[in-house]
Amino acid sequence: MRAVLVLYFKYFLKWDDDLATSIYHTFVALCYLTPILGAIVADSWLGKFKTIIYLSIVYAVGQVAMAVSAIHDITDTNRDGTPDNMTFHVVLSMVGLFLIALGTGGIKPCVAAFGGDQFGDHQEKQRRTFFSVFYLCINGGSLLSTIITPILRAQDCGIYSQQKCYSLAFGVPAALMVVALIVFIVGSGMYYKAKPEGNIMLDVCKCIGFAIKNRYRHRSSKYPKREHWMDWAEEKYGKLLIAQIKMVLKVLFLYIPLPMFWTLFDQKGSRWTLQATTMDGNFGSIVIQPDQMQTVNPIFILTLVPIMDSVIYPLIKKCGLNFTPLKRMTVGMFLAAVAFVCAGVVQLQIDKTLPIFPSTSQSQLKLLNMGNNSITVQLTGNKTVNLHPHWASDDYFTFEEEQIDVTVGSPSFTKRIVLTKNERQTLLFPSSISDEWQLMEDLTSKPQEGNNAIRFVNGMSRAVNVSVAGASFGQIQPLYFSNYSQIKNGRKAFTLQSGSQSCEFSREFGFGSSYTFLIPSTMTFGTNCQESISEVEDIKPNSVHMALQVPQYFFITAGEVMFSVTGLEFSYSQAPSNMKAVLQAGWLLTVAIGNFIVLIVAELAKIPKKWAEYILFASLLVAVCIIFSIMAYFYTYIDPAEIEAQFKRKEGDNDDDEDTKAKLRKVEAEMARRGSVSSDDEDQRSKQTSF
Ligand SMILES: CC(C)C[C@H](N)C(=O)N1CCC[C@H]1C(=O)O
Numbered sequence: 001m002r003a004v005l006v007l008y009f010k011y012f013l014k015w016d017d018d019l020a021t022s023i024y025h026t027f028v029a030l031c032y033l034t035p036i037l038g039a040i041v042a043d044s045w046l047g048k049f050k051t052i053i054y055l056s057i058v059y060a061v062g063q064v065a066m067a068v069s070a071i072h073d074i075t076d077t078n079r080d081g082t083p084d085n086m087t088f089h090v091v092l093s094m095v096g097l098f099l100i101a102l103g104t105g106g107i108k109p110c111v112a113a114f115g116g117d118q119f120g121d122h123q124e125k126q127r128r129t130f131f132s133v134f135y136l137c138i139n140g141g142s143l144l145s146t147i148i149t150p151i152l153r154a155q156d157c158g159i160y161s162q163q164k165c166y167s168l169a170f171g172v173p174a175a176l177m178v179v180a181l182i183v184f185i186v187g188s189g190m191y192y193k194a195k196p197e198g199n200i201m202l203d204v205c206k207c208i209g210f211a212i213k214n215r216y217r218h219r220s221s222k223y224p225k226r227e228h229w230m231d232w233a234e235e236k237y238g239k240l241l242i243a244q245i246k247m248v249l250k251v252l253f254l255y256i257p258l259p260m261f262w263t264l265f266d267q268k269g270s271r272w273t274l275q276a277t278t279m280d281g282n283f284g285s286i287v288i289q290p291d292q293m294q295t296v297n298p299i300f301i302l303t304l305v306p307i308m309d310s311v312i313y314p315l316i317k318k319c320g321l322n323f324t325p326l327k328r329m330t331v332g333m334f335l336a337a338v339a340f341v342c343a344g345v346v347q348l349q350i351d352k353t354l355p356i357f358p359s360t361s362q363s364q365l366k367l368l369n370m371g372n373n374s375i376t377v378q379l380t381g382n383k384t385v386n387l388h389p390h391w392a393s394d395d396y397f398t399f400e401e402e403q404i405d406v407t408v409g410s411p412s413f414t415k416r417i418v419l420t421k422n423e424r425q426t427l428l429f430p431s432s433i434s435d436e437w438q439l440m441e442d443l444t445s446k447p448q449e450g451n452n453a454i455r456f457v458n459g460m461s462r463a464v465n466v467s468v469a470g471a472s473f474g475q476i477q478p479l480y481f482s483n484y485s486q487i488k489n490g491r492k493a494f495t496l497q498s499g500s501q502s503c504e505f506s507r508e509f510g511f512g513s514s515y516t517f518l519i520p521s522t523m524t525f526g527t528n529c530q531e532s533i534s535e536v537e538d539i540k541p542n543s544v545h546m547a548l549q550v551p552q553y554f555f556i557t558a559g560e561v562m563f564s565v566t567g568l569e570f571s572y573s574q575a576p577s578n579m580k581a582v583l584q585a586g587w588l589l590t591v592a593i594g595n596f597i598v599l600i601v602a603e604l605a606k607i608p609k610k611w612a613e614y615i616l617f618a619s620l621l622v623a624v625c626i627i628f629s630i631m632a633y634f635y636t637y638i639d640p641a642e643i644e645a646q647f648k649r650k651e652g653d654n655d656d657d658e659d660t661k662a663k664l665r666k667v668e669a670e671m672a673r674r675g676s677v678s679s680d681d682e683d684q685r686s687k688q689t690s691f
Pocket of ligand 1: 135138139142297298301560564591
């Protein structure tokens with residue numbers, strides 16, 4: 001669904017690029033923020049199984065709302081193919097997105113933790129495999145959706161008029177979500193379902209609050225220090241709960257630097273896609289569009305996860321190295337930084353091929369001779385150019401002056417031209433140089449999305465109509481320029497028409513170029529006018545190949561596999577039994593914060609050189625990576641189940657606090673239940689995990 005969301009905003013809801021991008025990132029950030037709610041509901045109240053079911057229903061309803069919001073016919077009263085009550089569509093789609101984000105919150109942390117719950121303590125290896133498979137599934141889905149949803153969207157559908165079918169692109173995932181939910185419910189009898197332990201998050205908050213208050217009350221030096229500030233809750237709360245909170249806080253503290261990884265990671269959808277728009281996507285038999293490069297991420301995930309699990313990690317182990325989860329995550333961060341260095345190097349190559357546009361104090365001018373004779377032009381600053389008939393100066397001349405003198409021909413003819421700062425212009429000399437000269441504005445940036453910006457100049461004495469599949473340049477008056485039209489890459493055939501006469505010419509286009517095509521006064525209409533039309537290259541096509549982005553995608557994905565898959569498993573294994581989903585949500589929160597930082601960075605980072613921006617991000621991540629590795633060095637891995645069992649034994653003997661005892665009895669019952677999972681259940685678990 002994410003694959004077509006920005007396009008839906010832009011083309012269906014008619015939002016501008018900035019609004020579409022901001023709402024998109026806010027939605028994604030919300031999807032990784034709401035897991036906190038889902039996790040609290042699951043761990044404290046409904047349990048993971050029921051939370052997944054209820055919030056999957058919310059998710060499916062949200063997806064249906066999106067599908068309905070994309071039916072233009074609902075408000076298209078005048079049946080012209082566009083919705084007439086946009087408020088209805090905007091409100092319904094925002095409600096839909098909100099429900100989807102809420103549903104995602106319920107599903108994401110619970111599915112991961114619920115999956116982890118299916119494995120006993122002795123099945124650590126299988127559990128690790130589960131997290132890898134879980135990650136594979138997310139990315140398999142992501143890959144399929146990026147391929148299929150754009151195809152669905154491209155279909156035409158409608159009751160009164162045919163339009164692009166966003167409702168199908170949203171409706172099919174809605175139907176699939178319902179199928180997935182049914183499959184999940186049908187499997188109910190096969191799962192191990194850990195019971196929630198009452199309002200654990202409320203207890204946690206109260207316990208932390210009490211510890212802080214109690215610490216403050218006993219701040220005087222006459223009170224003996226305690227090992228940990230949470231120990232100040234001992235007067236009121238059981239040791240087990242305090243120990244569990246310490247485990248969670250320790251892990252959450254470790255998470256503080258992690259959003260920086262996601263800040264870099266999430267820029268592949270924005271900055272890297274923009275970079276791809278300045279590159280050549282021609283791969284021989286297929287042409288890759290800039291945004292399609294993103295599919296390289298899930299493709300690499302699908303190949304790298306199994307390779308890491310079955311080759312790289314075992315090999316490292318064989319070499320006698322203890323590649324602990326936190327070490328893997330550190331290496332993952334480092335690889336992401338390497339990816340950004342690669343992006344910086346690619347950017348340097350691209351920059352070499354980019355035109356130099358005028359700065360705010362400069363203006364640029366190109367000269368174009370539409371006459372049938374060669375002319376010599378002299379410009380201020382002793383610049384002299386010889387222009388053949390129907391020909392333009394090779395490049396733009398740059399001026400700091402506001403106005404320049406232009407002298408042409410012999411006997412010479414001089415005119416003063418007023419230039420516009422920060423602009424590129426073309427000065428057109430008609431057949432007779434004493435006729436009015438035309439000054440036309442040119443592009444001062446590369447055409448967007450890898451398109452080509454094309455325009456025509458009509459040198460004939462009669463109006464000419466120019467069209468090409470998907471675009472029309474309209475009626476071009478004698479000695480006038482047409483407006484620019486955006487044309488996709490590939491071979492394009494143009495039709496030129498004047499009265500009843502017409503002719504065609506075709507040309508192959510790459511990515512990101514700009515051309516002015518000249519229709520000479522000498523042109524005769526026939527079936528083919530290929531020979532007569534000459535072209536002026538205003539902006540060169542992209543020449544750095546998109547394949548050069550593959551290394552940066554490789555490194556960021558290798559980094560993601562080491563960082564994210566390991567992080568998921570680490571969050572599960574280091575969480576106390578009653579806060580597994582909460583820590584999963586804490587992990588996903590780092591993704592949400594990373595997304596928010598991207599939003600801020602997009603506004604703040606205004607470094608003129610893009611390559612320098614990439615290197616800056618890489619350096620920041622390396623700095624964060626060093627901080628994280630120091631924090632990780634001091635982290636001691638724990639076995640929460642073992643610690644909980646020890647407390648159960650100790651506190652069961654000598655604690656006389658009734659509340660604690662009640663809680664311990666609960667833990668004891670739960671552990672006994674887990675321990676006494678019948679051999680049938682155990683068999684069943686082994687069967688389920690034998691992948
Ligand atoms: C569909 C995702 C954006 C693909 C990405 N490779 C991924 O799996 N994740 C990015 C953030 C964490 C993880 C996820 O759980 O979505």
